[in-house]
Amino acid sequence: MSEQNQHGHSTTSSRGAETLQEISDIKRIMERSSRFISLSGLSGIAAGVCALVGAYVANNILKDYYVELNRGAASTYEDFTVLKIKLVILAIVILLAALILAFVFTWRRARQNHLPFWDLTARKLLWNVLLPLIAGGLFVLAMLQYDEWHFVAPACLVFYGLALVNGSKYTLSDVRYLGYSEIILGLISTQFIHAGLYFWAIGFGVLHIIYGTIMWWKYERVNSQ
Amino acid sequence: MKNPITGLNKVFDNRIRLGVMSILMVNEQVNFNDLKQMLEVTDGNLATHLVNLEDNGYIKIHKGFIGRKTNTTYAVTKAGEKAFTDHIAALENMIKGVK
Numbered sequence: 001m002s003e004q005n006q007h008g009h010s011t012t013s014s015r016g017a018e019t020l021q022e023i024s025d026i027k028r029i030m031e032r033s034s035r036f037i038s039l040s041g042l043s044g045i046a047a048g049v050c051a052l053v054g055a056y057v058a059n060n061i062l063k064d065y066y067v068e069l070n071r072g073a074a075s076t077y078e079d080f081t082v083l084k085i086k087l088v089i090l091a092i093v094i095l096l097a098a099l100i101l102a103f104v105f106t107w108r109r110a111r112q113n114h115l116p117f118w119d120l121t122a123r124k125l126l127w128n129v130l131l132p133l134i135a136g137g138l139f140v141l142a143m144l145q146y147d148e149w150h151f152v153a154p155a156c157l158v159f160y161g162l163a164l165v166n167g168s169k170y171t172l173s174d175v176r177y178l179g180y181s182e183i184i185l186g187l188i189s190t191q192f193i194h195a196g197l198y199f200w201a202i203g204f205g206v207l208h209i210i211y212g213t214i215m216w217w218k219y220e221r222v223n224s225q
Numbered sequence: 226m227k228n229p230i231t232g233l234n235k236v237f238d239n240r241i242r243l244g245v246m247s248i249l250m251v252n253e254q255v256n257f258n259d260l261k262q263m264l265e266v267t268d269g270n271l272a273t274h275l276v277n278l279e280d281n282g283y284i285k286i287h288k289g290f291i292g293r294k295t296n297t298t299y300a301v302t303k304a305g306e307k308a309f310t311d312h313i314a315a316l317e318n319m320i321k322g323v324k
Contacts, residue, residue, distance in 0.1 A: 019319050025247075029244050032263065034252060
């Protein structure tokens with residue numbers, strides 16, 4: 001910070017340097033106090049990999065179900081319920097794995113940069129992401145409750161995108177573009193309703209890996225070399 | 226309060242007061258502990274500067290509760306906002322002058 005008090009008799013040019021320093025300090029404090037900057041690109045990549053694994057397992061579960069169905073075994077309501085429960089449990093496991101890994105990489109980055117992990121900006125970011133996300137989660141569960149599975153993937157993508165756009169005010173701005181991408185992808189997927197799982201895999205898998213890599217490249221590559 | 230030559234605000238000569246103002250300019254309301262964490266200062270030191278800023282009418286204090294614990298939050302006032310932007314403008318003018 002400026003030490004102009006201690007150096008009252010400094011020359012004009014060093015006074016200018018101090019002034020520049022003061023302005024850059026102000027900018028830094030404003031930035032650091034309003035945005036959570038420790039978000040790691042590796043968190044995004046890890047979440048994307050989890051999503052792809054999840055989509056692969058889900059695809060196999062669905063294949064098995066349809067093989068049974070096509071063999072002429074009468075599909076009972078119980079079978080469908082079991083299928084739904086399997087998929088919901090899978091979704092929860094994948095979500096937890098993705099969250100834990102995302103947490104670990106971001107926590108690690110905060111520690112490396114000697115920044116607090118849990119501060120004002122982290123709380124703001126979490127709250128602004130969680131609000132649309134929880135609303136979306138409950139909405140999707142309600143759709144499943146009425147066996148309306150067609151719009152599960154589009155709803156996941158659109159709500160998640162809105163959550164990211166909402167939270168991006170409090171973190172790195174790249175997150176906003178990831179949010180836009182998810183929303184657009186979600187809306188497109190409403191027109192390809194039987195390819196829901198593929199859109200889901202692109203949105204939560206591929207896009208996470210792409211944006212995670214971009215963010216890692218932009219902000220972390222230098223530090224880790 | 227203003228230095229007639231440079232237009233710089235004496236209140237913001239201090240780095241902690243300037244830090245508090247910088248944080249409050251971009252955050253609607255911030256509580257004591259968050260300010261302390263972000264500026265890495267001691268309780269007493271921060272409290273003194275907050276009183277100074279309040280006496281100058283640059284920040285306003287809101288005492289609330291979270292459960293039974295007091296939660297004091299700070300926000301910038303209109304006057305504080307103006308003083309801060311004037312200060313920044315003066316800093317920028319100085320740089321232009323030097324160059």
